[in-house]
Amino acid sequence: MASTRDRLVIAALRLFAERGYQTTTIAEIGREAQANAGSVYFFFPTKQQILLAVLDRYHDGIEEMLLAPAWAGVGDPIERVFALLEHYRGLLVESGCAYGCPIGSLALELHEPDPVVREKLAANFEAWTRAIEACLGEARERLPQGLDRRDLSVFVLTTMEGAVMLARTSRSTAPFEAAVRALRDHFDRLLREASTQGGERR
Amino acid sequence: MASTRDRLVIAALRLFAERGYQTTTIAEIGREAQANAGSVYFFFPTKQQILLAVLDRYHDGIEEMLLAPAWAGVGDPIERVFALLEHYRGLLVESGCAYGCPIGSLALELHEPDPVVREKLAANFEAWTRAIEACLGEARERLPQGLDRRDLSVFVLTTMEGAVMLARTSRSTAPFEAAVRALRDHFDRLLREASTQGGERR
DNA sequence: GTCTATAACCCGATAGAC
DNA sequence: GTCTATCGGGTTATAGAC
Numbered sequence: 009m010a011s012t013r014d015r016l017v018i019a020a021l022r023l024f025a026e027r028g029y030q031t032t033t034i035a036e037i038g039r040e041a042q043a044n045a046g047s048v049y050f051f052f053p054t055k056q057q058i059l060l061a062v063l064d065r066y067h068d069g070i071e072e073m074l075l076a077p078a079w080a081g082v083g084d085p086i087e088r089v090f091a092l093l094e095h096y097r098g099l100l101v102e103s104g105c106a107y108g109c110p111i112g113s114l115a116l117e118l119h120e121p122d123p124v125v126r127e128k129l130a131a132n133f134e135a136w137t138r139a140i141e142a143c144l145g146e147a148r149e150r151l152p153q154g155l156d157r158r159d160l161s162v163f164v165l166t167t168m169e170g171a172v173m174l175a176r177t178s179r180s181t182a183p184f185e186a187a188v189r190a191l192r193d194h195f196d197r198l199l200r201e202a203s204t205q206g207g208e209r210r
Numbered sequence: 211m212a213s214t215r216d217r218l219v220i221a222a223l224r225l226f227a228e229r230g231y232q233t234t235t236i237a238e239i240g241r242e243a244q245a246n247a248g249s250v251y252f253f254f255p256t257k258q259q260i261l262l263a264v265l266d267r268y269h270d271g272i273e274e275m276l277l278a279p280a281w282a283g284v285g286d287p288i289e290r291v292f293a294l295l296e297h298y299r300g301l302l303v304e305s306g307c308a309y310g311c312p313i314g315s316l317a318l319e320l321h322e323p324d325p326v327v328r329e330k331l332a333a334n335f336e337a338w339t340r341a342i343e344a345c346l347g348e349a350r351e352r353l354p355q356g357l358d359r360r361d362l363s364v365f366v367l368t369t370m371e372g373a374v375m376l377a378r379t380s381r382s383t384a385p386f387e388a389a390v391r392a393l394r395d396h397f398d399r400l401l402r403e404a405s406t407q408g409g410e411r412r
Numbered sequence: 413g414t415c416t417a418t419a420a421c422c423c424g425a426t427a428g429a430c
Numbered sequence: 431g432t433c434t435a436t437c438g439g440g441t442t443a444t445a446g447a448c
Contacts, residue, residue: 012431028321030232034424046426047432055424108318115379116310116318119230130380156392162376162385163392169375170368177317178332183364190358190365194396197403214413235441249414251443 013051015041021062025110028117029059056122059114063128066111070135085146086195089164092140093188096168097181105179111136112169137161152202160198167191215253217243223264227312230319231261258324261316265330268313272337287348288397291366294342295390298370299383307381313338314371339363354404369393 010018019040023032034055035045052058066073078095079088099107111132118125141161144151151157167187174183212220221242225234236257237247254260268275280297281290301309313334320327343363346353353359369389376385 026321028319031321033422044433045424046434049425050431053425106322108321112375113318113321115375116315117230119228119233119310119315120308126379126381133376133379133385156388159388159392159395162388163369166369166372166376166385166389167365168372170371173314173317173371174335174364174368177328177335179328183335183368186358186361186364187368190361190396193361194392194399197396197399201399236443237441246415247442248416248444252413255443257442 012041012043012047016043016048016051016058017061017065020058021065021110024059024062024114025108029114030117056125059125060128063111063114063125063132067128067132067135070132070139075139085143086150086199088143089140089195090188090192093164093168093171093191096172097184097188100172100175100181100184105175105181107172108176109169109172112172133165137165140164150202151198153205155198164191214243214245214249218245218250218253218260219263219267222260223267223312226261226264226316227310231316232319258327261327262330265313265316265327265334269330269334269337272334272341277341287345288352288401290345291342291397292390292394295366295370295373295393298374299386299390302374302377302383302386307377307383309374310378311371311374314374335367339367342366352404353400355407357400366393 009015016037020032020037023036023040034048037058038045038048048058052061074095075092078092082088082091096107096109111129115129115133121129137158138161141157144157144160148157171184171187174187175181211217218239222234222239225238225242236250239260240247240250250260254263276297277294280294284290284293298309298311313331317331317335323331339360340363343359346359346362350359373386373389376389377383
């Protein structure tokens with residue numbers, strides 16, 4: 009069995025994702041981790057420290073927890089972009105459209121977060137964006153010259169976050185699928201332009 | 211001076227936007243509306259009823275509160291799409307990037323909202339999407355034949371919501387501007403394709 | 413309609429035994 | 431390291447005077 013501290017972090021990660029930060033109580037985190045409310049304070053002096061540990065866990069685990077499952081069997085870098093989006097669609101379907109991106113939900117739930125919390129949220133978004141940017145870098149020869157791959161990576165993330173938000177709120181995957189179709193249309197146009205550009209590329 | 215009920219709704223609207231639903235107390239709403247905490251319960255039996263009134267206010271006021279200021283002096287329907295996004299960018303700048311879309315924030319803060327709350331949140335997203343869809347409808351002759359204008363309208367909303375989320379979290383307009391540039395690039399390609407399509411349109 | 417006072421409850425955090 | 435017990439403070443909502 010994992011260490012008590014680990015069990016507490018995992019329990020908090022689950023509860024924050026499913027019910028939010030403010031709604032989750034220290035007692036619930038303890039119960040979920042088979043520990044007592046008071047014991048939580050041996051490892052974490054404040055509730056916010058648990059949140060920081062959870063955000064670190066997401067950040068450190070992005071490969072193993074998110075990218076690896078989403079990209080299993082998908083080698084093409086452009087298809088990886090859409091495989092990641094498809095992974096989120098799967099999470100929506102699994103949950104009956106109750107799923108929300110844990111980082112996005114925390115980012116909007118906490119209106120005036122402590123700077124250290126806000127920076128860890130931003131670091132998680134940054135790691136996600138970089139993963140997409142790496143895909144676009146791999147596929148650079150198939151994309152138009154002069155394309156700003158950073159802009160496009162951010163655009164993929166805003167699409168995912170907005171699409172999950174709308175799907176969750178309407179309890180339907182329809183808006184998610186609509187946004188992804190529109191993004192795919194954009195990518196198709198980018199790939200088509202690059203393929204007719206031809207000639208020397210560097 | 212506005213009626214007490216109106217002042218309460220406006221106060222709640224402001225406080226929910228700035229500090230969130232759960233963080234805002236009934237006492238604060240009363241204080242902000244120059245009424246007493248106990249008086250709030252004369253008009254609203256529960257806190258959730260205040261939230262419902264706020265969501266109705268947003269929905270009924272979308273023209274006056276949002277679209278009219280954003281579209282002042284902008285006639286072109288495509289430019290109206292980007293003027294609305296530019297309006298949100300202005301709100302970000304004004305607030306030092308603390309701004310969040312009030313509907314989006316509530317949608318992610320409340321993880322298991324009462325169905326009636328969730329439906330009013332969804333109705334607000336739907337009204338926003340329809341406003342964009344109307345612009346695209348006006349500009350239909352300049353857009354590619356067979357373009358799914360509903361998909362594209364949803365895409366504009368997901369871009370706005372995602373972009374505001376990232377800007378707020380990083381306390382920078384950079385990701386907002388990146389996402390809007392990428393969306394503009396997409397629109398440019400759509401308009402270019404339609405202009406070279408030429409011939410008969412209907 | 414508006415006010416004061418308070419009931420009833422829950423939470424984060426602490427103290428201290430073992 | 432883990433437990434029980436509890437403090438102190440804040441919240442929604444109610445009761446009832448005016």
